[in-house]
Amino acid sequence: MGRYFRRKLLIYLLTFFVAVTLDWCIPRFMPGNPIDILISRAGLRGSAVQTMYDYYTRVFGLDQPIWKQYLNFWASLFKGDLGISIYLFPTPVSKVIAGAVPYDLFLLIPSTLLSWIIGNNFGAFAARSKQLDNTLLPFSYILSATPYMWLGIILAWAFCIVFRIFPLAGGYSFAMKPNLSFAFIGSLLSHWVLPFLSLFIVQLGGWAIGMRNMIIYELESDYSHYLKTLGSPNRLIRKYAFNNAILPQITGLALKLGEVVAGALATEVVFAYPGIGYLILQAIHNEDYFLLQGCFLFIIIGVLAANFIIDIVYLLVDPRMRAGMQGETA
């Protein structure tokens, strides 16, 4: 048991190191220079340009050799300092991200969990009958093949422009300031519905197809067949099939939940929803090294943590994993 976790932990640490290094490299390999953008935005002229340029370069530590920048990055990372956003200068990156994360969690956790639960049950149900399978399955394929962005645009067009039921953009009404009133919460919810729906619908199709295929596989397996020849009612056979078919779906769910912190870039862009996905787009536009780095770091940690949790959950739900682990330590 201890050896299993030690080995897993080592692999995760290695992955973390490599991923964070890449995370540091990628923004710096982008063409362009964030300081130029900052200067041009300030509208400076003449000798002031050079003075401010030198000042900003020193403040962001960009005057130092590249290897030193890399080491500085790790050092401040361990202090919990993600740097200062260039685009939202002088707000610290951690503060910018902290402001965006609640929107992501609020949007993605319900849509992922609900689509997973409903999709799995729906897929298992469809696998039972040929008619359901023939009518609903193509529909699920269309849903899961739909690009989030396209569905988002269609929903926005239908509900915001044609029927005028929901607002088009933002996390809450532009006329309001965040506060704890019913009016504000109502505004939050009405802005939330469409991004939620577009994510929910697309994911639902994918989960349903996956589950349907797994259930059919399990129902054709030898143990199902043996139970049938022993006259067991379908209820028990379906229960076993469901319990076994859900295992790969759990992995899928964990990976999806790990990506939750990444936001849903396309959807958030369509609805201008202020989550991490939207931030990433802004950071790229403004060549904001530190914000981009911070967002990616968040994603890395989220995916790794979700994977680690799923390793543990698997030990609990699948006896085959436990047996394998015992064999390893023995």
Added chain:
Amino acid sequence: MSLQVENLTVYYQTLRGEVHSLEHANFNLGDGEIMGLAGESGCGKTTLGNSLIYLAPPMKFIEGQVALDGEELPVWDIERMNEFRFKKISIIPQYAMNAMNPTRKIGKMISELLQSRKINYKELLSVIKERLDKVKLPHDVLNMYPIELSGGMKQRIVMVLSTLLNPSLLIADEITSALDVSTQKSVAEMIVKFRDCGCMKSVIFITHDVSILYQIADSIMIMYAGQLSEKASKETIIHSPLHPYTKLLISSLPKVGVKHSEKKLTGIPGTPPLLLNPPVGCRFRDRCPLAFEKCLETPPFVEIEQGHFLACWKEGAPYA
């Protein structure tokens, strides 16, 4: 008579047409009889076994009657057969090693299965333990997952489970095929032991290995290409078979005391016909050294002596 099968015909429905896998099977099985069912791969042994307990598509019931202990079995009706399965007729499947749900403890799976058939697990627990002793397994296996056991152990558990309700008929489908020779023998002996103590009345032991039948069977039935060729007591089939196919089959087994480096083993030349559009008449005709014009008609499977059934025009002629 524990089992009576009359004129049982079962086809496989495929996209290219019907495969005539079992035609006009007529045979009886006495109380306590272990009947070996032998023949080469694809001759319909498993089809016969499955059609008695679980006749599901693509298998297609054409005609025939099956009676067990004098009661008619509705083999063509998947739902109505459920009442008989497990309680009156049971099977140890070909895939016995994978027959258990991998994510349930064995005891839990058995209890859930029994509960679903409205049988109390607690009351049967003593029987289960007694049977586990018989197959030399510790009672602990009930708290284990299938993955923790070897293939042979899993097979013995399936044997215990399948015979738990003392069925009248047990179909053992190729249960020795995947085992090494010494395990084969012990599994075969356990079947005899189970029969002797009344765990089941009679057994159809499906195999392509005639030598194992010599050790455990009371009678042997030989099939060829979906038709019954010959059924007789074990001694008759081994020592004085009549059907040309049986003769060739038996003669192609190695014998003790014969040096096969000097005298090469002979096989049967040719291959069995495809059953999609099988030839009319006797299906062994093309490979049969004795074939003549009459073989264009299908020979009936008739009793030529007490307990000796044969489907051959030539060899059956003296008895007609």
